[in-house]
Every structure is written in structure tokens, then in C-alpha cells.
Amino acid sequence: xxxxxxxxxxxxxxxxxxxxxxxxxxxxxxxxxxxxxxxxxxxxxxxxxxxxxxxxxxxxxxxxxxxxxxxxxxxxxxxxxxxxxxxxxxxxxxxxxxxxxxxxxxxxxxxxxxxxxxxxxxxxxxxxxxxxxxxxxxxxxxxxxxxxxxxxxxxxxxxxxxxxxxxxxxxxxxxxxxxxxxxxxxxxxxxxxxxxxxxxxxxxxxxxxxxxxxxxxxxxxxxxxxxxxxxxxxxxxxxxxxxxxxxxxxxxxxxxxxxxxxxxxxxxxxxxxxxxxxxxxxxxxxxxxxxxxxxxxxxxxxxxxxxxxxxxxxxxxxxxxxxxxxxxxxxxxxxxxxxxx
Amino acid sequence: xxxxxxxxxxxxxxxxxxxxxxxxxxxxxxxxxxxxxxxxxxxxxxxxxxxxxxxxxxxxxxxxxxxxxxxxxxxxxxxxxxxxxxxxxxxxxxxxxxxxxxxxxxxxxxxxxxxxxxxxxxxxxxxxxxxxxxxxxxxxxxxxxxxxxxxxxxxxxxxxxxxxxxxxxxxxxxxxxxxxxxxxxxxxxxxxxxxxxxxxxxxxxxxxxxxxxxxxxxxxxxxxxxxxxxxxxxxxxxxxxxxxxxxxxxxxxxxxxxxxxxxxxxxxxxxxxxxxxxxxxxxxxxxxxxxxxxxxxxxxxxxxxxxxxxxxx
Numbered sequence: 001x002x003x004x005x006x007x008x009x010x011x012x013x014x015x016x017x018x019x020x021x022x023x024x025x026x027x028x029x030x031x032x033x034x035x036x037x038x039x040x041x042x043x044x045x046x047x048x049x050x051x052x053x054x055x056x057x058x059x060x061x062x063x064x065x066x067x068x069x070x071x072x073x074x075x076x077x078x079x080x081x082x083x084x085x086x087x088x089x090x091x092x093x094x095x096x097x098x099x100x101x102x103x104x105x106x107x108x109x110x111x112x113x114x115x116x117x118x119x120x121x122x123x124x125x126x127x128x129x130x131x132x133x134x135x136x137x138x139x140x141x142x143x144x145x146x147x148x149x150x151x152x153x154x155x156x157x158x159x160x161x162x163x164x165x166x167x168x169x170x171x172x173x174x175x176x177x178x179x180x181x182x183x184x185x186x187x188x189x190x191x192x193x194x195x196x197x198x199x200x201x202x203x204x205x206x207x208x209x210x211x212x213x214x215x216x217x218x219x220x221x222x223x224x225x226x227x228x229x230x231x232x233x234x235x236x237x238x239x240x241x242x243x244x245x246x247x248x249x250x251x252x253x254x255x256x257x258x259x260x261x262x263x264x265x266x267x268x269x270x271x272x273x274x275x276x277x278x279x280x281x282x283x284x285x286x287x288x289x290x291x292x293x294x295x296x297x298x299x300x301x302x303x304x305x306x307x308x309x310x311x312x313x314x315x316x317x318x319x320x321x322x323x324x325x326x327x328x329x330x331x332x333x334x335x336x337x338x339x340x341x
Numbered sequence: 342x343x344x345x346x347x348x349x350x351x352x353x354x355x356x357x358x359x360x361x362x363x364x365x366x367x368x369x370x371x372x373x374x375x376x377x378x379x380x381x382x383x384x385x386x387x388x389x390x391x392x393x394x395x396x397x398x399x400x401x402x403x404x405x406x407x408x409x410x411x412x413x414x415x416x417x418x419x420x421x422x423x424x425x426x427x428x429x430x431x432x433x434x435x436x437x438x439x440x441x442x443x444x445x446x447x448x449x450x451x452x453x454x455x456x457x458x459x460x461x462x463x464x465x466x467x468x469x470x471x472x473x474x475x476x477x478x479x480x481x482x483x484x485x486x487x488x489x490x491x492x493x494x495x496x497x498x499x500x501x502x503x504x505x506x507x508x509x510x511x512x513x514x515x516x517x518x519x520x521x522x523x524x525x526x527x528x529x530x531x532x533x534x535x536x537x538x539x540x541x542x543x544x545x546x547x548x549x550x551x552x553x554x555x556x557x558x559x560x561x562x563x564x565x566x567x568x569x570x571x572x573x574x575x576x577x578x579x580x581x582x583x584x585x586x587x588x589x590x591x592x593x594x595x596x597x598x599x600x601x602x603x604x605x606x607x608x609x610x611x612x613x614x615x616x617x618x619x620x621x622x623x624x625x626x627x628x629x630x631x632x633x634x635x636x637x638x639x640x641x642x643x644x645x646x647x648x649x650x651x652x653x654x
Contacts, residue, residue: 130617133374137564141558142611152603268435310553311443312439313435313436324424325422
């Protein structure tokens with residue numbers, strides 16, 4: 001099948017399914033396209049909101065490229081985002097002082113929280129023999145449970161505990177933004193640094209090459225003298241660090257508090273981005289932008305036409321599924337559940 | 342007390358279907374990570390069809406068909422095309438959840454038909470056991486038959502043996518003339534049908550109605566229970582009932598300890614991790630080899646070829 005078809009068919013299929021579903025709801029697809037664009041990029045405020053959801057997605061996807069390269073299915077990425085958000089919340093709630101102290105401290109704490117949660121999945125895999133898919137999935141729910149426990153228990157809102165989240169952080173603990181916008185240049189900088197850093201690591205460095213060897217064939221990598229366990233744990237830690245930062249951005253830059261669904265689903269969405277992009281980090285930025293733009297457009301459709309916002313997820317899901325069936329690069333590079341003997 | 346036990350059995354029934362279904366699928370060497378999404382989509386479909394047609398039976402049939410189709414995608418892509426089973430199942434889950442939210446939106450909050458309760462004469466009059474086990478409904482009774490049937494199929498029939506062989510050593514099964522690809526596809530679709538029944542059992546029986554996220558996390562819990570059950574249908578069903586206990590306890594604790602009752606239903610996940618750690622311990626394996634009588638206490642290992650593609654040539 002030609003390259004053009006492989007690239008175009010998923011997009012066509014996704015748009016076709018979207019159009020059919022819209023027609024079923026009695027909405028003209030052409031009207032919807034305009035609204036999607038308006039919802040994602042229609043004004044400075046919209047662009048800034050879209051970019052602020054681009055940040056956690058890019059961070060999660062960048063981290064996931066590292067674990068994918070190491071041959072790992074880091075399904076635990078959602079939990080690592082939550083762990084980062086919990087750690088950031090802890091600092092934001094307890095550390096006094098001005099913004100230039102609290103914000104970096106919260107970011108660092110989130111990074112550490114994400115690393116710790118990822119290493120837990122890593123050690124379960126390397127020492128406990130627990131496949132990282134199931135270990136990670138389990139830890140996702142443990143992290144979610146911990147967040148809910150904290151929100152309803154020790155960190156409950158003044159007055160009455162509620163699953164709507166903790167009290168809003170004091171303003172010094174918010175990520176600094178441009179005036180009158182929700183856009184935080186610091187958050188954009190962190191995302192770009194993570195993305196470019198991972199790209200450089202995997203492209204041109206010795207550890208990156210060795211990581212690829214570990215992912216390709218762990219047994220021969222070990223024979224070649226590569227300390228496999230250290231590389232696997234390193235990949236987990238790096239992904240956890242980036243996911244933790246995504247959690248910090250969600251908590252201190254978007255919600256300004258800890259909420260039960262603080263991850264925003266960006267971890268799982270990041271897996272979809274990486275399945276499409278494969279190991280090519282250059283594609284992550286643009287693909288992530290398409291993903292968050294479609295999601296923002298879905299919200300706009302709900303506001304303006306009362307079309308359920310889940311439509312955007314359906315459109316993205318169909319696109320990724322068709323791309324996988326056509327043999328998207330990421331699908332071929334995706335690690336198997338067990339090694340072939 | 343009897344009422345509490347009866348409600349545990351009722352609450353656990355959808356998970357029995359889902360966990361036994363996924364156990365059969367995984368026994369063939371295929372992981373269907375789409376269970377979470379299939380469960381949601383079939384719960385929505387079952388309810389929508391039952392409301393529209395007024396027939397719960399049609400609701401169950403439609404739910405099973407939708408879930409079979411989803412499982413068919415995983416089977417076709419993972420087994421025939423050789424695309425990563427994990428990737429396809431995972432994407433399918435995310436897609437199916439959003440699709441059920443979208444298509445189910447008009448049905449949110451509607452009152453719909455449910456499965457009528459049906460006491461079995463004679464049996465329901467047995468003291469204690471009667472009210473707990475036999476004053477339920479036909480879906481619950483079907484789940485008993487499913488547990489017994491799945492155990493008999495896997496461990497006492499030739500095709501069950503062949504299926505387990507396909508999941509353990511596909512090459513050997515192939516050499517013995519078993520059609521590996523076909524068995525895997527059939528097992529995946531059969532498991533999908535049971536997941537579909539589980540979905541309809543939620544929306545037409547246990548949680549009557551449809552709303553977004555009706556079955557949220559239950560698919561992942563079913564996957565955890567398959568592992569906790571050591572890939573044995575009987576133990577998987579036991580795991581589902583244990584989870585039913587957790588759910589009922591959490592419900593009772595809700596007014597007293599809201600924090601704990603929100604967290605309690607997540608307990609299967611740490612238990613799953615613990616099970617996975619334990620089944621890999623050499624000392625535990627040695628212990629059961631020396632004392633076969635203890636074997637029933639310990640979860641069995643995963644099918645050796647779980648998730649591994651098989652190329653007949």
C-alpha cells in the first residue's frame with residue numbers, strides 16, 4: 001500500500017465517522033468544522049488554552065517514547081502524572097514564601113513524585129517479575145485512589161469534603177502566566193525542553209543507542225555488556241519525571257488545585273500519540289497539537305451545538321485505530337507482551 | 342445477613358461474566374485489553390436496544406453482538422494482521438468509551454426495562470443457601486452455569502485441552518494439527534460475547550439505566566481478577582465475588598467513612614500486583630510442588646504464550 005494511502009486513510013476514516021455521527025445528531029459537518037477551528041484557535045484565549053493542554057500531552061508522550069524505545073509499555077503513565085500532581089499539591093499547600101520559591105519547589109517535587117511512582121513499576125518489573133502493563137495499570141488506580149483519599153480526607157476543602165477537589169492554591173503557587181491569559185511561558189518551555197531533550201537523547205547519544213538495543217533485544221544487549229536493568233529503570237525514571245511535570249502543570253497551571261481526574265487522561269492520550277508517531281520525536285509536537293485541537297473543538301461543539309464532547313475522542317480513536325490496522329510505524333515498534341523465544 | 346449475601350452475589354454477577362470471558366480469551370494466548378471499552382459500549386447498547394424495543398432479551402443479544410464485534414477487531418488485528426494486541430485493545434478501549442458516551446447521550450436518565458427476579462421453586466427454600474443463591478434472576482443463574490461450564494470445557498474436554506495448548510505452546514499445538522489462528526480468534530470472540538453479556542447485566546440489571554461512565558473501571562477490574570484468579574475460571578469467579586463483598590462493604594461505609602468507601606473498590610489492583618509478585622516467587626513454586634494439596638491456594642502462572650504472536654510458517 002502506498003505511503004500516501006497509509007497516511008491519508010486514517011484521517012479520511014476519522015473525518016467520515018465524525019461526519020456520520022454529526023449527521024445522526026442533525027448537525028451539518030461543515031458548520032462543525034468551522035466551530036472546531038474556532039474552539040481551538042479562534043481567539044488569543046482559545047489558543048492559550050489549547051497550548052496549555054498541549055503541554056501535559058507533549059510531556060507524557062515524550063516520556064513514553066523513552067519507555068517505548070526501551071521495549072516497555074508504560075501504561076502506568078497516568079499514575080505517574082497523578083503522583084506528580086499530588087507531590088506538587090503537597091508543596092503548594094505547605095510551603096510558604098513567594099512564587100519564585102514555591103513554583104520551582106512544586107515542579108521539583110512533582111518530578112520526584114513521578115520518578116518514584118515510575119520506579120515502583122520498574123522495580124516490580126525488573127525485580128518482581130510483574131509485567132509493566134499490569135503493574136502500571138494497578139499503580140494507576142492506586143495513585144487515583146490516593147488522590148481521592150487525600151481530597152476527601154487530609155486535604156479536604158474547608159467546610160465540607162467534596163470530590164470536586166481541594167481548596168484552590170494560593171496565587172503564589174500558580175504557574176506564572178501572561179497577563180489576562182492562561183498561557184504559562186514556563187510550562188511551554190518545560191514541554192519544549194522535554195521534547196527536544198528526549199529527541200536529542202534518542203537520536204545522537206550513546207545512552208540513547210544503548211537504550212534502543214535494550215528495547216530491541218534485552219538478552220543480546222546484556223551479552224554485549226549493557227546493564228539492562230539500569231537502562232530499563234532509567235527509562236522508567238525519565239518517563240516518570242516528564243509525566244510528573246505534566247501532573248504539576250495540571251495541578252498548578254490549569255486546575256490550581258488537586259482534583260480526582262487531575263491527569264486529564266493525557267497519559268493514555270499520550271500513548272495514542274506515540275503509537276502514531278513511533279520513535280520519531282519530531283512528529284510528537286504536531287500530532288499532539290492536532291489531538292488537543294480536536295479535543296478543544298469537541299468542547300466547543302458541546303457548548304454551541306449541544307453535541308456531546310465525546311465526539312472528539314471518537315474521531316481521534318477511529319483515526320488511530322485505522323492507522324494501527326494499516327501498520328502505523330508505532331504499531332510495529334510497539335513492544336510485545338512477552339519476547340518471542 | 343442473607344440479604345447482604347444475596348446482594349453480593351447479584352453485584353458480582355456482571356464481573357463473573359467478564360472475568361470468565363477474558364479468562365477463556367487469555368487461555369488461548371490473546372490479551373483483549375479492549376475489555377474496559379467493550380463493557381461500556383455493550384452496557385450502553387444493551388440499554389438502548391432494550392428501551393427502544395421493550396425487550397431485555399434483545400438488549401442482551403445486541404450487547405453481546407457489539408462486544409463480539411469489538412473483540413473481533415482485536416482478534417483480527419492481533420492474530421491475523423500481527424499488530425500489537427496491546428495497542429489495538431488499548432485504542433479500542435478509549436474509542437469505545439467515547440463512542441458509548443456519544444451514542445448513549447439520548448438515553449441518559451431514561452427509565453428502562455430490567456431483568457425480572459425469578460425464584461427457583463424448591464431450591465430457593467433451602468435454608469440460608471436458598472435465599473442467597475436461588476432467589477435471584479435468570480442472569481445470575483446463567484452465571485452459575487457459565488462457571489461450571491467454563492471449568493468443564495477447559496479441563497475436561499478435548500477442545501478445552503487444545504485451547505490451553507494453543508495458549509501455552511502454540512508451536513506444539515500446531516504440530517498436533519490444532520488450528521492455532523482459528524482457535525485464538527474464536528476464543529477472543531467468545532470471550533467478547535461474555536463481556537457483552539456482562540455489560541448488559543450492568544445496565545439492565547445491577548445498575549439499571551445508562552449514564553456516562555456507568556461501568557467505569559469494571560473492565561480493568563475484570564482484567565485484574567483474571568490475574569488474581571490465576572487464569573482459572575473458578576478462581577476468577579471467586580475473585581469476582583470477593584470484589585462483590587468489597588462493593589457492598591463500601592456501600593455500607595459510605596455514610597460513615599466517605600474517603601475509605603471511595604478507595605475500597607480500588608483494592609483489586611494492589612491485590613493483582615501482589616498476586617503477580619507472588620506467582621513469580623521461586624519459594625512459593627517449590628512449596629506447591631512439594632505439597633500439591635496447597636496448590637489451590639496459589640494462583641497459577643500466566644499462559645506461557647500470552648500476548649505472543651504465532652506465525653504458522
